[in-house]
Amino acid sequence: MTEVDYKLKDIxxxxxxxxxxxxxxxxxxxxSSTMKFSIYVPDLKTPDEKLDTLFFLAGLGSNxxxxxxxxxxxxxxCQYRFIVVGPDxxxxxxxxxxxx
Numbered sequence: 001m002t003e004v005d006y007k008l009k010d011i012x013x014x015x016x017x018x019x020x021x022x023x024x025x026x027x028x029x030x031x032s033s034t035m036k037f038s039i040y041v042p043d044l045k046t047p048d049e050k051l052d053t054l055f056f057l058a059g060l061g062s063n064x065x066x067x068x069x070x071x072x073x074x075x076x077x078c079q080y081r082f083i084v085v086g087p088d089x090x091x092x093x094x095x096x097x098x099x100x
Contacts, residue, residue: 004029011036017074020041023064037087038064042078053083064088 004027011023019042028035042051054077058066067086068071077084 016018016040018078019074021068035088036064037085038051038068039086040074040077041085042074042081042083045081049081049082051081053085056086058086058089060089062089 006027010017010024013023014021021038021040023038025036026036026051027033034081044051056067064086067084073084
């Protein structure tokens with residue numbers, strides 16, 4: 001049996017609008033594939049500041065990057081003090097869905 005690496009891997013990191021935009025990757029045993037997600041974290045104003053988290057589910061066929069550029073949400077996340085997580089909602093091209 002092959003050992004699976006479940007560790008979170010950094011794919012990219014970029015400074016945007018007084019915060020950090022990251023793309024992360026991990027192995028999912030549920031989808032039997034690598035999953036990615038984006039996460040934007042505004043710079044903390046104090047070391048013990050707590051921030052709410054918004055999970056943006058883009059929909060079937062979208063990926064972790066679809067929400068990043070067109071919305072420019074980072075400025076609002078900084079202003080209103082919240083973290084934004086955008087998972088890849090189409091993790092495997094091998095999964096087939098029949099909604100009928």
